[in-house]
Structures are given as structure tokens and as C-alpha cells.
Amino acid sequence: MLFELIRLEFIKSFRSTAFAKSVMVAIFLGFLAIMFLSYLLMAGLFLNRILEVLAEGENTIEVLNSGLIFFFLVDFMYRYFLQKLPVIELESLLHLPISKHKIMHMLLGRSFFSPLSIIALILFTPFAFTVIGQEYGIQGAISWLGTVVFISWTLHWFMLWFKQRFEDGLIGVGIVFAILLLGGGSTYMGWFNLGEIVAPFFRFAMSSSIPLLATLVLCGAGYYMAFSYYLNNAYLEDLSDEEEVRFVNQSVGFFSRFGMAGELANLEWKLIIRHKKSRTFLMLSAFFLLYGTIFYDNPAYQDGPMQHMFIFVGIFITGIFTIQYGQLFLSWNSSYFDFFLTRKDGIKNLVKGKYLLLLSISVLCFLLSIPYVYYGWKFLLIHFATFLFNAGIMIHVITYLAIWKPKPMDLNKGAMFNYEGVGAAQFLMIIPMMVAPYLIYLPFALFFNMYAGLAALGTAGVIGILFFNKLATININRVLKNRFEISSSFRQEL
């Protein structure tokens, strides 16, 4: 029976209408995974050497033990962002005489086959058998390695439970932030050294197998927790639970001044707020507001050719939402695209409404980024210039590319590493995004100075804004011209 379920899963992925695309994506991701894993393997092989360089004169085992907790914190973070929840079409199986236990075991088991599961193994195996093995014998090495790996695997099961339980709720995000703060903050700020507190446990693991057994039990308990949670929630209502209308009066008042386009912008805003995927994008823009802190304070970027990086940062800070949301321009409305086709001027107002919304959020991002003045007035200028460029030029470029063979999309799925709705155009879009601002900026910046470049960028943006209607009409006409193709491709099943 288990075999039958697995076979069905295979058939399903082969026959998905997006199979060719998902194969491409899978190959691309697989390639990335292999690349990362081989980097990790290298890091693992040279871990001892690396530690020797980082902490000169200290015992590398001690250093590693007190650093392990940070590995697990990082493990927690990337699992939170990358680990996919296993999904299955439960509705089509629940009424059949297959026990729920079997379905859930298969589901959880499948989730375990992931590159994430072997990261700890790859990174620490060489160290365990060379360095620890030398000092504590082969048994110590196995016990230590086992402890580390089982903790990582416990996190795997824990995350399956955690993400399902607190899915995209504020509590979940809060907990993740707290953990981040706890880990990074405590040591950095010098409240207490988390590494030193936990280190004895790993030291103990080298001489005794009790920690190994303890973590083994912990891993089992984690599996059981995830399993029983999934089992108890294997009901239709939990799968497709009707979200409460939490944001009832969330219309953005000032949109209503823009007529029908404003009305549609309001609709679009509701769409964003009421769907997980788009909400993730909104949150991402909030995160990206902090992007500058990495660069603006960094001495490596202060002068010389590297300072031109700031343009890129500015484009991202003021335009991340335009880029992210805009690159799936019409896919967001794929399930009811015909609604707009059957209205008078529906498409025109849809496109204009989207512009309105993207611009408003871009303005908001710019305003929120003003505190970067703290690092210098230069940054305000950069943000202003890139904002103008985003509003005047980029938005049209992105839209132009996005409406080239748009793909339908299911709004109710998560966003991270979900390539639904993403076609070749969306992958290619990254190129003009990186190149376009520099095309205008660099000549001036190199011939004169940075400020001349910024002025050019800003001027280009202002010109774009002045000709806004002209530029928008190009895109509107493009949608109108391709409307039959677009609407028929949206009607295809995902």
C-alpha cells in the first residue's frame, strides 16, 4: 500500500501540466543544492583548519563545541525559510480504506528526503572522525556526531510541526525573531554566552553515549509530535479552512480618488492582505528595508568602485515590492481574469490600479527608508534617485516583461521557493533589473562622480513619471492584444 501511494505521487508529478517547467526548476534547484553541499563538504573537510585560523592557540574541539549552538540556530533559521511542508491531496484518499497512519508516515517520511537532512552530516563527519576520533576514540566520535545529527533531525520534525501550527501567524514570526535575538543578540551584546552554556553537553557527548541516546529519543519524540499533529488534523476543514475575514475594513481610503482604477487598486490590496503568498511578499519588503544596514555601514563599500553597489541596494529597498509583486503582474488575477475582460475598460483599469498600488507601496518604502540618513545624507539622495527611477522606468520595464506569457497561479500556497506562476520571463527579469539602473547611472558616475550619476538616474525617473500615461498605455495595449492567449492560458489547470 505504501508503495502504491509512492507510485501515485510519482505519476502525479509527471503528469502535472507544469511538469516541463517544474523539471527545469528542479534541475536548477538540484544543481544549486549539489553546489551548496559540495561547498559544505569542503568546509567540513577543512573545518579543523578553519577553526585553527579563527581561534588561534585554542583547542579546536572546545571552540567547535561552544559554537555548535549557533549552527543549530542557523539550522533553525534556514529550515524555517526553506523547509517545505509535505503536501498530499488528502481529499482524494481519506474516504478510501487506507489508514491515515500510513498516509501520514509516508508524508513525513518523504519530507525527510531533502538536502537539508544531510547538512549536519556532511559538515561534521570529517571533523568527528579525524580530530575527535584521534582524541576520544572512534566511539567518542560516533557518539558526538550522532548527537549533533540527531539534534538537527529533531529540528526537522519540530519545524514540520511548528510551521503547520503557527503557519504565517504573527506568533510564528515572533518566535523566530526571539530565537534570532536570543542567539545573535545574547553573545553579541554580551548578556550571556549561549555557546558556553551549551558546550558541556557536547563535551559530555564525546565521552559518553548518554547524550546520543537522549537526542535519539528527542528525535523520536519530535517525529511523534509532528505525526500526531498531522494525524489529528487530517480533516477537510483543516485543509481548506475558511479564513476569517480578519481585515474587514481595510480599504485604503485615498485610492477611491482614482475612480475605477482606484477601486481595482483597493481590490488588489485586499487580495494582497488576504492571501498567504502575497502577504509573504509584503513582509519581505519590510525585511528588505533593513537591507541597507548590511552595506551602508560596511567600510568595504564606502569608496572605490564598490560604492556603486549602493544603487542596487537603493533599487531593492524602494522597489522590492514592485519587483516581487510586479513580476507576477497578471498571474495574481489569473483565477478571475475573465472578470476584467468582460468589464468596460476592465483591463485598462486593472493595469492602472496595479500601478497605483505598486507606486503607493514604493512611496511608503521610500518614506520608511528615510532614517538611513543616520548613515549620511548621501543615502537619502540615493534612495530618492532610485525611487524616482523605480517609479518612472522600472515599473514599466517589469510590467512589460511580466505580461510576456504570464502563467496562472494558485494564491493559497506559500511563496518561498514556490515557482508557480513563474515562467521563463520571470527568470529573465532579473537581468534588466540589475542592468537598467546601471546603464543610466554608470556612464555619468564614471565620467563625473556619483552625484552626477544619481542626478541622471533621478532625471530619467522624472521623465518616466511625466510620460506615465504614455508608458502605461504601451503595457495596457500589450495586454489587450494578447488577451485571448492570456485568458486561455489562465484557464488551464495548474
Add this chain to the structure above:
Amino acid sequence: MIKITELKKQYKEAVVLDVPLLEIPKSECFGLVGNNGAGKTTLFRIMLDLVRATYGVVEIEGNDVSKTEDWKRRTGAYLDEHMLLSYLTADEYFQTLRKIYGLSEADLHLHLAKFTEFFNDEITGKKKYIRDLSKGNLKKVGIAAALMGNPEVVFLDEPFENLDPSSQIRLKKLILHEKETSQVTFLISSHDLNHVTEICDRILLLEKGKILNDLRDRSAMLAELDAYFTG
């Protein structure tokens, strides 16, 4: 056969279903009627343990459906197209079910032979995925699937909907035949009063989650239902 006691389904404050007691004996053809939102589908879903009951118990042959799973072997159901594996062809789907129910090829062949007329040459032997079938044909696949493996109870939600008139008549024949020969208990919800009164021995009228009437007199059923629905 089936016993429901003190069943209640609540979403927050709103009670969408409230059935104090309901017993359905073996080989009864049980009809469920009611306007939209009366709770027909919810009742079926709770009986099949697809949705949790807030209070109360549903028992099929003495087994609480939310505690055990053995009853699934003897229960067939088709409520909506999500119950099908849409990425298989109809033939493959029947083959998959054959394995799940542990039937032989001959069993399956015999079973599908009963549906030859009903299928009208549009289901089996076609290289078409279930997801690409029309709504009527989806229903046919689902109904044939629900009747697989000699079930003792069969749940059908709106079986006549989307079917063409000849298929509706064939389906009625099929249901009556199964009931006669295999003593199958049918639970059927429908908006089509003519069909449902024709085949059902008993009809339950639901309104806003409550049992309004339990009609057992076949001669008076249609008139009473007509009176209710015309308001």
C-alpha cells in the same frame, strides 16, 4: 447500521448542524433533501469523518467513525470531484482502487460491466485524465468508484446533478438494482425531488441544520415535499 447521536457542528457561535438522533437501518435507501445551507453535505462529511463533529458520535455498525477506520472498507462515497485522483485516467483510477480494495482483475471487470450502459463508452478505454473529463463524466467515475468493493453503505451527494436525462434514469436503475441484489444501504442527497422520491424509502428534510421532517410514507412524500419547497 448507522446511528447518529447528539450530533452537533458549530463554527464559532453558529450551529450549522444539530441532529439529536438518527438511525438508518440496513438496506434502506435514505434520501436527504433541503435548501442550500441546510447542512446536507456537512452531515455526509461528518458521517465519513472528513469533517470533525463538535459534539456527538456517528457509528457505522457500532464503530465510532472518528475512532476506527475499519468501516472505510465497507463504505463507499462520492461527494465531490476532489475525491478522485485527478491526474489518473479513469482506467488507472479503477486499477488503483482495485489494489486498495484488494480485488482481483475479474472482480473489477465484473464490477465495471454493470456500468457499461451508464458509462456510455465515454469513461473506460479513454486516454484522458480525470481532470479533463466533463462534470457529468466525473460524476460517473465517482459513482462507479463509490460502489466498488461491495460496500454495505454508499454515500452519494447530488448524484443526479450534471447527468444527462438518460444517465439519470440509468443511475436510478443501478441504485435500485444494487439495493435489491446486494442489500446496499444508500444515503443520497438531492435537489431533484422526483428522482429522490422515486428511489428512496425514507426522506429526511433538513432546514438550517435541523431535522424538519422524517418522511416514511412513500405515497405522500412528493406532495409533502412539494408543499414545503413551494413555501
